[in-house]
Amino acid sequence: MLRCKTTGMTLNEKQSSAGATTPGALTGIRVCDFCGQLAGAGAAKWLAAFGAEVIRIEDPTREGRWDILRGIAPFVDERRGINLGGGFNNHNTEKYGVTIDVRGKRGKEMLTEIIRQSDCVTENFAAGVLERWGFGYEALKAIKPDIIYVSNCGFGHLGPYRAFKTWGPIVQAVSGLTFASGLPDEPPAGWGYSYMDHTGGYYMVMAILLALLHKKRTGEGQWVDLACTEAALSLNGPALLDWTVNNRPSRRDGQPDSNHSLSPPMAPHAIYPCEGDDEWVAIACRGEADWAALAGLIGEAWTADPSFGSLQGRMANQEALDRFVGAWTASRDKFGIQRQLRAANIPCSAVQKPEERVERDPDTAGLWPKVRHKEMGEVRVDGIPARFSKTPWRIARSAPCLGEHNEEVFERLLGLSADDVALLRAEKVV
Amino acid sequence: MSALKGYRILELANERIAFAGKLLADMGADVILIEPPGGDPSRDYPPFVDDRPGVDRSLWWWHYHTSKRGVVLDLDKEEDRERFKALVASADMVLESEPGSRLADLGLDYEDLCKVREDLIHVSLTPFGRGSANANVPVTDLTIMAGAGPVWNCGYDDHSLPPIRGGGNQGYHTGCHFAVMSALTALFYRAGSGEGQFIDVSMHGASNVTTEAGSYAWLVANQTVRRQTGRHASVEPTGQTQMRCKDGRWVNTGVPPRYPVEFARMLDWLNELGLAEEFPEAVFLEMGAALDGQINLSKIGVDEEIAAIFGAGRAALVLIAENVSAYDFFIGCQSRGLAVGVIYSPEEAFEDEHFKARGFQVGVRHEDMGKTFRYPGAPYKLPASPWAISRRAPKLGEHDAEILGAPRG
Numbered sequence: 001m002l003r004c005k006t007t008g009m010t011l012n013e014k015q016s017s018a019g020a021t022t023p024g025a026l027t028g029i030r031v032c033d034f035c036g037q038l039a040g041a042g043a044a045k046w047l048a049a050f051g052a053e054v055i056r057i058e059d060p061t062r063e064g065r066w067d068i069l070r071g072i073a074p075f076v077d078e079r080r081g082i083n084l085g086g087g088f089n090n091h092n093t094e095k096y097g098v099t100i101d102v103r104g105k106r107g108k109e110m111l112t113e114i115i116r117q118s119d120c121v122t123e124n125f126a127a128g129v130l131e132r133w134g135f136g137y138e139a140l141k142a143i144k145p146d147i148i149y150v151s152n153c154g155f156g157h158l159g160p161y162r163a164f165k166t167w168g169p170i171v172q173a174v175s176g177l178t179f180a181s182g183l184p185d186e187p188p189a190g191w192g193y194s195y196m197d198h199t200g201g202y203y204m205v206m207a208i209l210l211a212l213l214h215k216k217r218t219g220e221g222q223w224v225d226l227a228c229t230e231a232a233l234s235l236n237g238p239a240l241l242d243w244t245v246n247n248r249p250s251r252r253d254g255q256p257d258s259n260h261s262l263s264p265p266m267a268p269h270a271i272y273p274c275e276g277d278d279e280w281v282a283i284a285c286r287g288e289a290d291w292a293a294l295a296g297l298i299g300e301a302w303t304a305d306p307s308f309g310s311l312q313g314r315m316a317n318q319e320a321l322d323r324f325v326g327a328w329t330a331s332r333d334k335f336g337i338q339r340q341l342r343a344a345n346i347p348c349s350a351v352q353k354p355e356e357r358v359e360r361d362p363d364t365a366g367l368w369p370k371v372r373h374k375e376m377g378e379v380r381v382d383g384i385p386a387r388f389s390k391t392p393w394r395i396a397r398s399a400p401c402l403g404e405h406n407e408e409v410f411e412r413l414l415g416l417s418a419d420d421v422a423l424l425r426a427e428k429v430v
Numbered sequence: 431m432s433a434l435k436g437y438r439i440l441e442l443a444n445e446r447i448a449f450a451g452k453l454l455a456d457m458g459a460d461v462i463l464i465e466p467p468g469g470d471p472s473r474d475y476p477p478f479v480d481d482r483p484g485v486d487r488s489l490w491w492w493h494y495h496t497s498k499r500g501v502v503l504d505l506d507k508e509e510d511r512e513r514f515k516a517l518v519a520s521a522d523m524v525l526e527s528e529p530g531s532r533l534a535d536l537g538l539d540y541e542d543l544c545k546v547r548e549d550l551i552h553v554s555l556t557p558f559g560r561g562s563a564n565a566n567v568p569v570t571d572l573t574i575m576a577g578a579g580p581v582w583n584c585g586y587d588d589h590s591l592p593p594i595r596g597g598g599n600q601g602y603h604t605g606c607h608f609a610v611m612s613a614l615t616a617l618f619y620r621a622g623s624g625e626g627q628f629i630d631v632s633m634h635g636a637s638n639v640t641t642e643a644g645s646y647a648w649l650v651a652n653q654t655v656r657r658q659t660g661r662h663a664s665v666e667p668t669g670q671t672q673m674r675c676k677d678g679r680w681v682n683t684g685v686p687p688r689y690p691v692e693f694a695r696m697l698d699w700l701n702e703l704g705l706a707e708e709f710p711e712a713v714f715l716e717m718g719a720a721l722d723g724q725i726n727l728s729k730i731g732v733d734e735e736i737a738a739i740f741g742a743g744r745a746a747l748v749l750i751a752e753n754v755s756a757y758d759f760f761i762g763c764q765s766r767g768l769a770v771g772v773i774y775s776p777e778e779a780f781e782d783e784h785f786k787a788r789g790f791q792v793g794v795r796h797e798d799m800g801k802t803f804r805y806p807g808a809p810y811k812l813p814a815s816p817w818a819i820s821r822r823a824p825k826l827g828e829h830d831a832e833i834l835g836a837p838r839g
Contacts, residue, residue: 073665090649178771187680226810230788238489351593
């Protein structure tokens with residue numbers, strides 16, 4: 001029989017004496033974390049980067065595969081395996097990783113003790129999974145009365161669709177974001193990545209921090225029910241008010257047309273072809289001054305056409321305008337256009353490819369910290385685009401390999417001995 | 431009690447920071463929006479109530495400034511700079527997206543303001559971050575998203591069509607999400623330490639780390655993803671995931687059936703719809719239903735039987751989609767365990783029963799018009815410290831007297 005106990009020790013002590021010279025904004029916070037994929041893991045990544053102890057609980061019987069990113073591309077080389085998924089490493093830096101089979105009695109005991117020592121429990125399972133394991137909100141409260149429990153799933157834990165399954169593209173489809181992205185008379189272009197996995201994670205961070213602030217001031221915990229689809233729907237604000245106030249739907253002729261801009265009205269405002277293979281530039285003229293400057297740079301007779309002489313005219317004749325501008329850009333280098341237009345104070349950006357913005361863009365310097373991973377070696381990951389003067393973020397440790405911190409966490413937090421942990425491993429409890 | 435009740439935040443009006451202020455104000459912070467004389471330019475952004483322009487009629491304005499109060503200050507004038515500093519003394523946080531060195535030139539940057547309020551949190555959200563060589567480069571949502579990665583990922587299989595900026599000012603939103611996460615992190619730290627700080631958030635950086643494999647396929651493997659219609663940009667092309675249903679509307683089909691029970695349910699559904707007769711691959715659905723465990727996707731390329739079963743699952747989805755509406759397809763698939771999404775327009779999502787049942791539609795009183803309008807509701811549910819729109823967006827100078835005291839000369 002196990003004797004888990006509350007040791008009162010922390011995990012980060014070792015870490016901070018090993019290098020951190022500044023305080024972490026969230027030092028002292030401990031998160032019992034079931035998050036996976038990006039929508040959940042991305043949230044806990046923020047907390048860990050600011051010094052929270054995030055303990056990822058993974059399932060030893062399925063080798064942690066409830067997070068499919070553990071074992072899928074991109075890979076650093078030809079090796080494959082559950083510790084080698086590049087996305088997983090990207091989203092799980094600075095976290096501790098343990099394995100516990102929470103279906104069994106001893107696993108439940110261990111999990112209970114970790115929860116007792118945590119400020120938050122976070123998960124992004126389908127609604128009801130944690131409850132079926134015996135760790136729904138009521139059970140969590142019984143373990144720790146002021147616990148903060150944040151669940152993040154596609155449709156939330158309440159409402160007629162609560163049992164429905166989602167991932168990023170489904171969330172984007174159902175919330176209006178996919179529809180709102182594309183050219184008129186074409187299928188929806190949607191989002192070429194899970195914008196709402198990233199952004200659902202951002203809302204999860206906000207929810208956790210809001211709940212932590214509330215607890216700090218009142219001592220009270222709570223269950224935050226975050227539905228990614230709802231967070232996504234809230235990102236269509238002005239279009240929704242145009243519907244509720246003016247009865248004007250987004251599903252109408254000529255829409256969506258998301259490379260153009262109606263609010264505020266701007267023209268030209270689009271993405272134009274440039275010299276080379278699949279090279280593009282974005283140009284946005286905010287008003288008459290930008291347009292006059294652009295017309296001056298282009299210097300061709302069509303720019304003096306009276307139909308382009310006012311914003312109203314340019315909006316009404318945008319198709320012709322785009323053809324002319326596109327013909328001018330097509331034989332030019334995108335970065336050359338960017339330089340030229342920016343010098344004339346016109347908003348303009350090359351459509352940057354991954355290599356261009358990661359390797360050659362001075363404005364992303366410092367944004368891609370390097371971590372050293374036990375099996376992958378040195379890898380760069382997404383950093384955080386915010387500089388804090390007192391409490392900078394820190395991303396130096398890689399994502400944990402499966403069960404990497406079992407000994408450290410179970411010995412330091414639960415007071416188990418090395419022999420205990422070896423036995424638990426042998427019996428596949430961890 | 432609202433989570434941020436009692437915190438005062440000063441927001442210097444700017445379209446790039448507006449959403450951050452809203453997110454904090456809707457959680458109970460006392461956000462005071464500071465506009466220049468004549469108002470912020472975004473008051474002129476359409477659409478307008480009843481399509482009639484007016485300084486207090488922009489729905490863009492209405493949405494992004496809920497729960498805030500508003501005052502007018504001319505920061506180019508000494509007396510209003512003093513008024514501003516007096517407000518800073520009473521504030522916990524400043525939110526701003528001022529261009530270049532404007533605040534430093536005015537003597538109102540963090541170095542100046544923290545002398546007025548020592549534990550101030552100052553969140554600056556600028557296009558490329560403070561100190562960038564591009565600090566004075568003008569940007570819009572379009573140019574931010576083009577330079578930072580999202581646009582490269584989005585568009586169509588046909589690469590003669592331009593890549594696409596996703597709609598709804600999401601480049602601005604992403605910058606604001608990072609501003610709010612930063613603001614809350616700093617507030618939590620201050621609650622324990624008593625220390626404020628300066629936080630420099632880059633919009634360009636924010637979207638750069640919000641592109642999924644667009645960034646990390648390069649970081650990990652020096653691979654470049656390429657855009658595809660309605661699905662993830664990818665290093666290697668992947669299969670279509672959007673289909674047009676009988677009513678002309680689109681769905682995202684997610685991952686086709688892989689589990690025996692899913693094949694069985696597809697077959698049942700075809701039977702219910704009377705379509706099994708015209709579906710020659712039905713036999714493969716039966717074989718799929720009899721499989722021992724889920725399909726191993728890596729075998730699709732090598733095992734003809736597995737390929738036929740997987741193909742039949744996809745073909746069944748196509749046939750059903752051709753015969754039902756997008757909504758019925760969505761509900762039919764989801765109730766059979768398949769993660770499928772109807773591609774709603776924003777207003778269709780807003781009127782959907784699920785979001786209504788969750789209370790997403792909230793009424794906001796516009797007492798000046800004698801009307802209550804429906805607004806989009808909470809992005810998250812915090813029952814102990816709830817989200818709420820406490821008031822409609824402020825009219826120009828509406829709270830001058832209330833906040834600044836004596837009427838202005």
